[in-house]
Amino acid sequence: MNILALDSSNLVMGVAVVSGSRVLGELMTNVKKNHSVRLMPAISQLMDDVGLTPDNLDRIAVAQGPGSYTGLRIGVSIAKMMAWSLKKELVGVSSLEIVAQNGRYFDGYIAPFFDARRGQVFAGLYENKDGKIVPKMPDRLVLLKNWLAELKLLEKPLLFLSNDLEKCADLLQTLPKAVMGTGPQNIPRPSELARLASEKEPTPDIHHFLPTYLRLAEAEARWLARQER
Amino acid sequence: MSINVAQKTMILGIETSCDETAAAVVENGTIIRSNAVASQIDIHRRFGGVVPEVASRHHVDQITLVCEEAIKESGVTWDDLDAIAVTEGPGLIGALLVGVNSAKAISFAHHIPLVPVHHITGHIYANRFVHELQFPLIALVVSGGHTELVYMKEHGSYHVVGTTRDDAAGEAFDKVARTLGLPYPGGPEIDRLAREGKPVIDFPRAWLEEGSLDFSFSGLKSAVINYIHNEEQRGNTVSKVDTASSFQASVCEVLVKKTIMAAERYSAKQLLVAGGVSANHEIREQMIRAAEKKGIQLLIPPLKLCTDNAAMIAASGTIGFLKGMRADLSLNGSANLSIEDF
Numbered sequence A: 001m002n003i004l005a006l007d008s009s010n011l012v013m014g015v016a017v018v019s020g021s022r023v024l025g026e027l028m029t030n031v032k033k034n035h036s037v038r039l040m041p042a043i044s045q046l047m048d049d050v051g052l053t054p055d056n057l058d059r060i061a062v063a064q065g066p067g068s069y070t071g072l073r074i075g076v077s078i079a080k081m082m083a084w085s086l087k088k089e090l091v092g093v094s095s096l097e098i099v100a101q102n103g104r105y106f107d108g109y110i111a112p113f114f115d116a117r118r119g120q121v122f123a124g125l126y127e128n129k130d131g132k133i134v135p136k137m138p139d140r141l142v143l144l145k146n147w148l149a150e151l152k153l154l155e156k157p158l159l160f161l162s163n164d165l166e167k168c169a170d171l172l173q174t175l176p177k178a179v180m181g182t183g184p185q186n187i188p189r190p191s192e193l194a195r196l197a198s199e200k201e202p203t204p205d206i207h208h209f210l211p212t213y214l215r216l217a218e219a220e221a222r223w224l225a226r227q228e229r
Numbered sequence B: 001m002s003i004n005v006a007q008k009t010m011i012l013g014i015e016t017s018c019d020e021t022a023a024a025v026v027e028n029g030t031i032i033r034s035n036a037v038a039s040q041i042d043i044h045r046r047f048g049g050v051v052p053e054v055a056s057r058h059h060v061d062q063i064t065l066v067c068e069e070a071i072k073e074s075g076v077t078w079d080d081l082d083a084i085a086v087t088e089g090p091g092l093i094g095a096l097l098v099g100v101n102s103a104k105a106i107s108f109a110h111h112i113p114l115v116p117v118h119h120i121t122g123h124i125y126a127n128r129f130v131h132e133l134q135f136p137l138i139a140l141v142v143s144g145g146h147t148e149l150v151y152m153k154e155h156g157s158y159h160v161v162g163t164t165r166d167d168a169a170g171e172a173f174d175k176v177a178r179t180l181g182l183p184y185p186g187g188p189e190i191d192r193l194a195r196e197g198k199p200v201i202d203f204p205r206a207w208l209e210e211g212s213l214d215f216s217f218s219g220l221k222s223a224v225i226n227y228i229h230n231e232e233q234r235g236n237t238v239s240k241v242d243t244a245s246s247f248q249a250s251v252c253e254v255l256v257k258k259t260i261m262a263a264e265r266y267s268a269k270q271l272l273v274a275g276g277v278s279a280n281h282e283i284r285e286q287m288i289r290a291a292e293k294k295g296i297q298l299l300i301p302p303l304k305l306c307t308d309n310a311a312m313i314a315a316s317g318t319i320g321f322l323k324g325m326r327a328d329l330s331l332n333g334s335a336n337l338s339i340e341d342f
């Protein structure tokens, strides 16, 4: 099975092509540059490099979120269009689950998160069960302060994985025993996204496949609040 | 630059610049093979206007569906398409990005050339479904975001000769409608009420300096809002129908006179009206009368081609395609795009 994987959900932009269990190629950047300009050329470049055409693909995998709304829409729009127009399968994978794979050999809980501004984070909690990294609870949007208070109660060792560790360093110090991911462990690998996608069921409805925003549009939230009053 | 507009073409258009998700297939620049539009008007009504983030989310939800509808209805296959024309801008950036990246994905997946389109040129080219364009021409583009007089000396050549210095005409319509307590979108509501009322209130006309082809609607907008507030403060009931009628009369008079002035100055053979506000009855009727009096041919698209759609993007994209305009996979959306670059 040939899989094209795309991740533009956060600062890291990643593209991978895998064939069965073999990673054919991977492109990745961790810089603040425009995903809308760079993602399609990166896909084209990598496909070319590994010698595959769009027809050769069986499945498109996309990092479904959480993350930057705009980034998510760029990746999901491209993935949907390619899957629908080429009649290929589409699989969405949690952006946090991709990062969690980097803690595979850690004995304890793996806590990936993305900064979500205003003191909040998109956070997940994963653990190693028989060699597979599985979610301990659903990904969510939470105040980092509250999230850390909750994690304090856990009894196993804790590994934080995040491209935003430095940004949140002050608060993270309140959990002195927790382990912090180093360098490459903190960023999502698109080949991990592809591998995860090879194990998941494709979406039954490509048309209505949507990013996992985990947060309502502000106007929507305000409108709902008004209705409740 | 001369192009052969008789060349056979089949173009898929994609449009997501504001609150309509649209895809269409157009043959030879003049025949609509399909025209699918998913409108979000009902979704934004409760917010009283288009919310960019909400619009962008809905585009992602609708984009493959409208493309499927457009392709199926047209009966074409990917191999039949000469190009994909997509709105590059102007518009809401988050909304534009959905269309642009979707178009790039199809372009890559099926090896189809990509043609970038300026949204306003789409509105202008909606007129080519009515009649072949004859140059030189003057186009009045009026919508929620635009009030522009565009001079065209040939296909695919755009020169702005008049523009609004503050609000777009459509913005003024929306603001006045809101002050009158009318539901969103306000334009059609004012149009409806105006037909029941009389233009008895003397609202100002902004002619600006002698001979200017520019527009200004903020003064008129304030005058109408002040009038409504003053009447309410005096305990008088405001006649909604007369206010709507008087406001609309002021907008129309300025739009029509300046358009005719531009047509004369540039010896236009044709006058085009385009954009959402051109669905307004008063503007249509006054334009028809004025053009008749001057003996200039007037083109106005049918109502459903006045609002945002992708057939118009494919129609303009056809000209861009024939001119050799191409975008590569690094094409980005552009919220403020100049029409003069097209």
Ligand SMILES: [Zn+2]
Residues within 6 Å of the ligand: B119, B123, B143, B275, B276, B307, B308
């Ligand atoms: Zn428009």
